[in-house]
Amino acid sequence: MRLVIERGELLRALGHVTSVVERRTTIPILSNVMLKTAGASVEFKATDLEREVIEQANAEVTQPGAVTVPAHMLHDIVRKLPDGAQVELKREPDKDRLTLTSGTSRFALQALSAEDFPDLSPGEMTHSFEIGASELKRLIDKTRFAISTEETRYYLNGIYLHTAGHALRAVATDGHRLAQVEFEMPAGADGMPGIIVPRKTVNELHRLLEDTGASVQVGVSKAKVRFEIGTVTLTSKLIDGSFPDYDRVIPKNNDKELHVSNAAFKSAVDRVSTIASERGRAVKLALDADKLTLSVNNPEGGSATEEIDVGYKAAAMEIGFNARYLLDIAGQLESDDVVFKLADSGSPTVVRDSADATALYVLMPMRV
Amino acid sequence: MTIRQLSPETINRIAAGEVVERPASVVKELVENAIDAGARDIDVVTAGGGLSLIRVADDGHGMGPTDLALAVERHATSKLTDDDLFDIRTLGFRGEALPSIGSIALLTIQSRAHGTPEAHEITVARGAKSALKPTALNRGTCIEVRELFSATPARLKFMKSERAENQATTEVVRRLAMANPQVGFSLTTGERASLRLPQAPPGTDGHLARLGRIMGADFMADALHLSGEREGVRVTGFAGLPTLNRPDTAMQFLFVNGRPVRDKLLVGAVRAAYGDLIPKGRHPLLALFVDVDPPEVDVNVHPAKVEVRFRDAARVRSLIIGGLRGALDQAGHRASASGGAATLAAFAAVTGVQGASGSASSAQAWSHSNSQSWRPSRPVHAPTGFAEAMQAPLTGSFAGFDATSADTSPIAHAPAPDLLDRPLGAARAQVHATYIVAQTQNSVVIVDQHAAHERLVYERFKAMLATGSVTRQGLLIPEIVEVGEAEAEVLADHSMDLAELGLALEPFGTGAVAVREVPALLGDTDIQGLVHDLAADLLHEGASKRLRDRLEAVCSTMACHGSVRAGRRLTGPEMNALLREMEATPNSGQCNHGRPTWVELKLTDIERLFGRR
Ligand SMILES: Nc1ncnc2c1ncn2[C@@H]1O[C@H](COP(=O)(O)OP(=O)(O)OP(=O)(O)O)[C@@H](O)[C@H]1O
Ligand SMILES: [Mg+2]
Numbered sequence: 005m006r007l008v009i010e011r012g013e014l015l016r017a018l019g020h021v022t023s024v025v026e027r028r029t030t031i032p033i034l035s036n037v038m039l040k041t042a043g044a045s046v047e048f049k050a051t052d053l054e055r056e057v058i059e060q061a062n063a064e065v066t067q068p069g070a071v072t073v074p075a076h077m078l079h080d081i082v083r084k085l086p087d088g089a090q091v092e093l094k095r096e097p098d099k100d101r102l103t104l105t106s107g108t109s110r111f112a113l114q115a116l117s118a119e120d121f122p123d124l125s126p127g128e129m130t131h132s133f134e135i136g137a138s139e140l141k142r143l144i145d146k147t148r149f150a151i152s153t154e155e156t157r158y159y160l161n162g163i164y165l166h167t168a169g170h171a172l173r174a175v176a177t178d179g180h181r182l183a184q185v186e187f188e189m190p191a192g193a194d195g196m197p198g199i200i201v202p203r204k205t206v207n208e209l210h211r212l213l214e215d216t217g218a219s220v221q222v223g224v225s226k227a228k229v230r231f232e233i234g235t236v237t238l239t240s241k242l243i244d245g246s247f248p249d250y251d252r253v254i255p256k257n258n259d260k261e262l263h264v265s266n267a268a269f270k271s272a273v274d275r276v277s278t279i280a281s282e283r284g285r286a287v288k289l290a291l292d293a294d295k296l297t298l299s300v301n302n303p304e305g306g307s308a309t310e311e312i313d314v315g316y317k318a319a320a321m322e323i324g325f326n327a328r329y330l331l332d333i334a335g336q337l338e339s340d341d342v343v344f345k346l347a348d349s350g351s352p353t354v355v356r357d358s359a360d361a362t363a364l365y366v367l368m369p370m371r372v
Numbered sequence: 373m374t375i376r377q378l379s380p381e382t383i384n385r386i387a388a389g390e391v392v393e394r395p396a397s398v399v400k401e402l403v404e405n406a407i408d409a410g411a412r413d414i415d416v417v418t419a420g421g422g423l424s425l426i427r428v429a430d431d432g433h434g435m436g437p438t439d440l441a442l443a444v445e446r447h448a449t450s451k452l453t454d455d456d457l458f459d460i461r462t463l464g465f466r467g468e469a470l471p472s473i474g475s476i477a478l479l480t481i482q483s484r485a486h487g488t489p490e491a492h493e494i495t496v497a498r499g500a501k502s503a504l505k506p507t508a509l510n511r512g513t514c515i516e517v518r519e520l521f522s523a524t525p526a527r528l529k530f531m532k533s534e535r536a537e538n539q540a541t542t543e544v545v546r547r548l549a550m551a552n553p554q555v556g557f558s559l560t561t562g563e564r565a566s567l568r569l570p571q572a573p574p575g576t577d578g579h580l581a582r583l584g585r586i587m588g589a590d591f592m593a594d595a596l597h598l599s600g601e602r603e604g605v606r607v608t609g610f611a612g613l614p615t616l617n618r619p620d621t622a623m624q625f626l627f628v629n630g631r632p633v634r635d636k637l638l639v640g641a642v643r644a645a646y647g648d649l650i651p652k653g654r655h656p657l658l659a660l661f662v663d664v665d666p667p668e669v670d671v672n673v674h675p676a677k678v679e680v681r682f683r684d685a686a687r688v689r690s691l692i693i694g695g696l697r698g699a700l701d702q703a704g705h706r707a708s709a710s711g712g713a714a715t716l717a718a719f720a721a722v723t724g725v726q727g728a729s730g731s732a733s734s735a736q737a738w739s740h741s742n743s744q745s746w747r748p749s750r751p752v753h754a755p756t757g758f759a760e761a762m763q764a765p766l767t768g769s770f771a772g773f774d775a776t777s778a779d780t781s782p783i784a785h786a787p788a789p790d791l792l793d794r795p796l797g798a799a800r801a802q803v804h805a806t807y808i809v810a811q812t813q814n815s816v817v818i819v820d821q822h823a824a825h826e827r828l829v830y831e832r833f834k835a836m837l838a839t840g841s842v843t844r845q846g847l848l849i850p851e852i853v854e855v856g857e858a859e860a861e862v863l864a865d866h867s868m869d870l871a872e873l874g875l876a877l878e879p880f881g882t883g884a885v886a887v888r889e890v891p892a893l894l895g896d897t898d899i900q901g902l903v904h905d906l907a908a909d910l911l912h913e914g915a916s917k918r919l920r921d922r923l924e925a926v927c928s929t930m931a932c933h934g935s936v937r938a939g940r941r942l943t944g945p946e947m948n949a950l951l952r953e954m955e956a957t958p959n960s961g962q963c964n965h966g967r968p969t970w971v972e973l974k975l976t977d978i979e980r981l982f983g984r985r
Contacts, residue, residue, distance in 0.1 A: 156898040178896045179847050253848040286843050286892070303839040326845060326892060352848060368846035370892050 005039070005069025007046055009061060011082060011089040011106070017061040018079040020215075020236050021050040024057050024208055025075040037075035038121045039093065039102075041068040049121070050075055055205050055240035056124045057212075070118035071095045073102045081111055124239050129223030129230060133192035135172075137220050137233065141213045143174045144206055146185045146363050149332045151203050152178035159245030163206055165229075166198030166247075175250050181329050182250060182366040183336070196224045200243035205229070212236055254366050255352050258345035262291060263315035263358070266342045269296075270334035276300045276308040277327030286324035286370040291316050291346075300327070323349045324370045333365045380446065381475055381499035391472045391675055394531065395422025395520055396540035398477075401469035402515050403548050406430035408451060408462045409513060412571060413556040416545060420562075421537035423520050423528070431512040436485040437492045437504050443481065444496050446471040461666055463631060463677075475499040476527075477520040483513040498523040534562070542566045546586050547632035550625060550659055553582035580610055583659050587623055590616055591657050596699040598660075604668060605688055607695045609660035613703060614649035615962045616657055623657040628669055628680050630661075635679065641689045645696035648830070648928060649959055658696075662688060701958055791948065795955050796970065799947035808947045815974045821942065823962075824954055824969040830928055831957050832893060833873070842874040844889035851887040851899045852880055859907035860885055866910055877903070905929045 021037055038049040046063045049056060085091065085106050092105045095115060104111040144163070152160035157179070164175045172193050173186035201209075212233050213220070223230040230239045277287055279300040290297040294316055299309040323346060334342075337357050345354040355365040392398055399416060406414045409432025419425040435443060442448040449467030473479050474496030484491035491509035495502040521527040531537065538561040545567055549557045553572040560566065569585055572578035576597055584592030595610040612623075626638040638660065646656050670681040682688050791798035796819070797812030808819040836842045855863065863870070864879045874891030887899050894902075909929055942950070954960040954969070962968050 152896050154896045154898055156900055177848060179849060179851070180845050180896065182848055248849050250849075303835075324843070350846065352846075366848060368848050371844045371846065371889065372842070 005041060005071055005093070005095045006067035007041060007063045007065045007094075008090055008092045009046065009063040011085050011087065011091055013061045013063070014091055015079075015082050017046075017048045017059040018075070018082055020059045020212060021048045021057045022075045022079045023211065024052050024055055024204075025050045026052050027076065033072060033116050033120055033122070035074050035076070036072035036116055036121070037078060038070065038072045038118050040070035040118060041065045051122055051124060052204075053122060053124075054202065055208065055238065057208065058237045058239075060235045069095060071102050072116045072118050072121050073113040078104075078113065085109065124228075124241070127225060127228060129228070130225045131192060131194075131196035132221065132223040133190040133196075134219050134221055135190050137213050137216050137218055139187055140220055140222075140231075141210065143185050143187070144210045144213075146336050147174050147176040147183040148203070148206050148210070149336070150176040150178055150181050150183040150365075151206070152176075153203075154178070159200060159243060159247055162200040162202045162243045164198060164200050164247040164250075167193060167196060175247070177248075177250060177366075180326070180368050181333070182253065183333075183363075184250075184254070184365070185363045187362060193222075193224075197226050198247065199224055199226075199229055200245060200247055201229055202240065202243050205238070205240040208240075209238055212238060253352060254364070255345070255347060255354055258347045258351070258354055260291075260318035260321065260346040261316070262296065262344035262346065264296065264312065264342050264344070265340045266334060266337040266357075267340070268312050269342060270331070270337075272298050272310045272312050273327065273330045273334060276310050277331070279306050279308040280327045285327065286372065287327045287330055288322060288324045290320075290322045291318075292320045293317070318346075321346065321349060323353065324372065325353075325367055326370050329367055333367065336363065336365070383446070391468055392476065392520075394540060395426060395537050396544045398422065398426050398473055398517055398520060399428065399541050400544045400548070401464075401473065402426070402428035402517075403545060404463035405469065405515075406432055406513065407548065407552055407555065408464050409433050411512060411555060414558075416541075416557070416559045418538070418541055418559075418561050421531070421534035422541055422561075423531065423537070424518060426517040426520065427514065429512065429514040433486040434488075434491075434511065434513050435481075435483040436488060439485070440481060440483050440492050440494050441504055444470050444474050444479070444494060444501060461629070465672075471496075473517055473520075474501070476523045478518040478522075480516040480518075481513065482507050482509045482515075484509045484511055486511070538562065538564075538566070547625065547627075550583060550586055551627045551630045551632060551661065553579045583610055587657055587659065591623070595657075596703050598695040598699040600691055600695040600698070602691055603687065604665050605684075605691050606663040607660060607688075607691050608663075610658060611660070611696050611699055612657035613961075614646055614656060614700070615968050617650055617654040618657065619654060621655045624655065625659040627659070627661045628671070629663055629666065631671060631677060631680070633678055633680050637682075637685055637689055638692070641692040642696065645693045645700065648834075649700065649962065660692060660695075662692070664688070703961070794952070796951040799944060799951060802942050802947060805941050808942070808950065810947075810951055812972075814976075815972050816978065817970055817972045819951065819954070819970040820967070821947075821950065823967055824950060824960065827960050827962070827969055828950070828953050828957055829893065831959065833891070836893070837873065842872065843892040844871075844874045844876055845892040846889050847887065847899075852884055853877075853887060853900050853903040854884045855904060855907050857883045859883075859904075859911060862910045863903070863907050870906070875902075875906075902929070 018037065025035060025037065027035075034052060036050075038047075040047045040049070041063070042060070044062065044065060045060050046065065048059045048061065051057075081104065082091070089106045093102060094105070095102045100115050102113045102115045104113065147163050151162060155161065160176075160178060162176070166173055166175075167189055168186065170189050171186040172189045173184060175182065175184045177183070209231055212231075216234050218234060221232040223232075226242075227244075228239060228241055230237060273287060276298050277285075277300060279285075279302050280287065285300060285302055288299045288301070290299065291314075294314060295311060296314040296316065297309060297311050299307065301307045333355055337355070339357040339359050341358040343354075343356055343358045347353070349369060350371065351369070353367050353369065355367060356363060391401065395418065399418065399422065403414055403416065406428060409430060411430035411432035413431050415427075415429045417425065417427045439450065445467075447467045448471075449465060451462040451465050451467075470479070470481070475498065477498070479496040480493060481495075482491055482493045491507050492504050493507035494504050521531075541561060542559060545557055545559045549555070549567070549569050554574060556571040557567055557569040558565070569582065572582040580592055580595060580597070583595070591610075591612050594613040594616040596613065597610055599608040600606070621639060621642075624638060624642060626633055626635055628635075642656065642658065650656055664682070668683045670683075671677055673679050673681050788798065792811060792813050794812070796817050797810040797815070799808050799810045801809045802821075803809055806821060808821055810817040810819065833842070860879060860883050863877060863885050867877060870877060871889075874889065874893070875887065876889035877885045877887045880886040885903065887903060890897060890899060890902075906929055960969060
């Protein structure tokens with residue numbers, strides 16, 4: 005194999021693929037990135053066995069071939085090369101080295117055979133559809149904070165993507181709170197199986213979406229999902245489990261409505277929760293006619309109260325929430341009219357932007 | 373059948389049956405007599421497990437001929453003044469031991485009263501007293517017992533092996549030696565020199581040195597001194613750090629007015645005082661000396677005097693608990709010194725540094741410097757400006773942290789000097805995603821992040837419990853946990869207690885429970901695992917344990933589930949926050965399983981490893 009590639013092109017490709025490579029792995033080849041020529045381009049591929057990222061880059065290929073080399077090391081080297089440099093990659097047949105030459109720099113990297121590189125073999129995708137990158141990004145932004153990190157409930161360790169009526173919907177929950185976002189079902193998604201996309205894949209995808217404004221081609225099967233974003237393809241296994249029947253826990257009849265400006269609410273929660281130094285403390289919301297009093301009482305730390313003007317006409321009540329959960333949700337809301345729909349101090353509460361019916365959050369209260 | 377008066381021999385033999393159960397009992401009576409006689413050196417020799425020979429020689433005040441003749445008479449004692457059984461200041465008081473022994477063996481007593489020129493000897497052969505005769509003896513008293521139990525063959529049948537008898541004898545002498553550090557002891561059983569205990573210098577150090585000879589060098593390194601007095605009851609002694617523990621109570625000693633006793637009171641008090649500092653099924657090492665006005669205690673409740681009865685047992689108990697708690701709180705987060713010593717020893721073994729003696733002495737230096745510098749372990753809140761100081765150098769340095777090796781996460785910049793002054797220092801790196809390495813002005817501290825965090829979560833739980841403010845996070849979807857019938861039942865039985873700790877659950881069909889709320893402190897936690905562990909805890913603890921103990925067990929299980937696991941990468945600020953919290957938390961020196969949470973290597977010790985000293 006022998007090729008010459010522009011440094012910027014190489015850096016971009018490596019930047020996209022290397023982040024799936026685990027820094028510590030017991031299987032040596034998984035630390036590597038695979039380079040494989042394909043006509044006038046070269047394909048980069050990295051995997052952690054759960055997911056793989058493939059990127060195409062333009063190169064001047066003089067001798068076709070394939071090889072794998074340590075991904076992070078190659079990435080680090082390329083990062084340190086000067087802007088605009090030409091890089092020559094060359095592997096002598098039967099040599100377990102890849103030489104990288106650029107200007108006066110010369111590196112020889114330990115190579116492993118490309119034949120041994122694992123292939124995720126994406127298989128048949130039963131459904132495929134197109135979706136705007138910004139929509140997909142929004143979907144992730146608004147839900148991923150609620151993904152559970154508790155490994156024993158593995159089926160909650162991802163975002164549940166599925167169809168609901170005429171919508172494509174994403175849901176994440178850790179059992180304490182739930183986030184749900186939906187948008188109009190794209191053509192081709194109808195009838196697709198509900199899939200749970202693992203957290204790491206979600207984060208990879210989010211990262212890849214940052215560089216693009218175009219649309220994303222999504223392929224779905226029972227076991228895998230594939231995202232084609234420009235020249236990058238991310239394929240991932242899915243979490244094999246059934247997502248709980250979340251719809252049951254979204255209250256439909258909460259009749260006490262609280263209207264509040266998100267900015268005011270967010271900064272008030274942020275201030276009072278300074279006292280709630282640890283995760284075991286609640287922010288108490290006391291509701292009265294058009295008045296919301298936020299308070300935190302930490303027997304070891306002190307106490308804090310703050311009053312804000314709100315719209316509230318129902319009977320007075322009190323309810324406590326985990327400060328961090330409130331902040332997480334407030335971070336997703338945008339409008340000046342956020343609606344809380346409450347029932348009582350022990351029941352789930354629904355939060356949403358009044359102007360935006362597509363996103364909704366459910367929060368379980370805390371009790372002392 | 374006719375009723376007849378028992379002969380004096382028979383009476384003595386019956387008494388002997390109570391006083392002298394086995395050879396060790398004879399040794400006990402004789403050594404006690406020697407101690408009562410003010411001996412400074414006591415030499416004990418036995419042969420044939422004590423059946424063929426027991427000889428106890430002392431350098432006490434001895435007896436003149438008249439006393440000697442009286443000593444072997446029943447109920448003859450020089451010790452009970454005014455016949456007041458409630459004012460006993462000596463180990464002996466009944467005047468029963470020597471005649472009892474004389475009735476079941478060949479007893480020879482040689483004695484020379486202090487300041488007199490001649491010594492006398494008397495023998496009692498299975499109850500038959502001989503005449504006094506002069507003998508040669510430099511000083512004190514020498515008592516020989518041969519052919520023990522030859523007059524009561526039934527007893528002989530019950531004797532255990534020679535080894536077992538030797539062990540019992542050694543145990544007896546040890547206990548008496550612990551209470552009398554200024555007396556030198558030597559014990560030879562058969563061919564073996566079992567004990568050689570030189571006179572210890574007076575004072576606390578001397579006493580600890582004696583205890584160390586008997587309870588082990590670890591105890592000496594890890595013992596806390598305690599001393600307290602209230603209303604005529606005085607408790608002194610030494611208690612081991614909770615990290616030094618063993619599976620039985622064999623190393624827990626109680627002495628009442630210098631008398632070794634076995635009393636359930638001690639077991640209970642120790643458990644109450646150490647409480648959750650020590651893992652289940654493990655026991656600390658300690659030796660406590662209770663001194664009360666003789667009228668406050670009845671020692672005449674057991675023929676061999678191994679039990680006593682306090683007039684006010686509750687006061688003694690509370691004083692013991694108070695003394696132990698005080699000492700333990702003072703020790704704060706001081707971890708086991710043997711941890712550091714063991715670390716050094718391990719290093720020494722690898723590097724081939726001249727090991728044994730060096731590491732032993734460093735262990736002492738370690739514990740010493742430790743005990744002095746570790747006093748203020750109570751939550752001293754960070755002085756103003758500290759938070760800024762903590763963040764300033766670190767947050768910056770973590771940006772470039774990506775590029776470093778995965779195994780070690782170092783903090784590149786020099787740590788803030790005021791962090792170096794803190795007891796646990798400034799975090800410098802995390803290694804193996806499990807240990808935090810921190811630097812102080814003169815040492816390196818290694819912290820086990822999981823163990824430490826577990827303790828902190830646990831202490832937070834307890835604090836919340838104490839203020840009655842455990843918060844519960846509701847679950848959107850109740851978690852159903854299949855546990856088995858017995859487990860589901862015991863969980864349901866304790867659902868009130870569990871709710872108080874933040875876990876709300878209810879029965880769900882047979883053999884399952886539905887969890888509705890979890891302790892908020894635990895965050896997003898493994899509920900299944902937690903509930904299974906709790907059920908197992910509750911089943912095994914049974915109903916016998918006090919509620920508080922049960923709650924603590926539950927807390928500790930919950931804490932374990934809520935802690936940072938080994939293997940989690942921590943950022944610099946996270947590491948420093950953990951260290952600061954450890955400093956502010958009492959008892960953070962060991963995790964709930966009694967393992968140390970951190971060890972410290974003094975620079976001087978490290979220098980020694982490299983042969984720089
Ligand atoms: N080693 C000794 N040195 C000096 N006097 C001794 C010694 N052993 C015994 N005596 C004297 O002999 C007396 C009788 O001893 P003995 O052990 O039979 O009774 P006691 O010690 O008074 O009471 P107890 O039966 O409770 O042990 C003692 O009171 C003491 O005066
Ligand atoms: Mg006696």
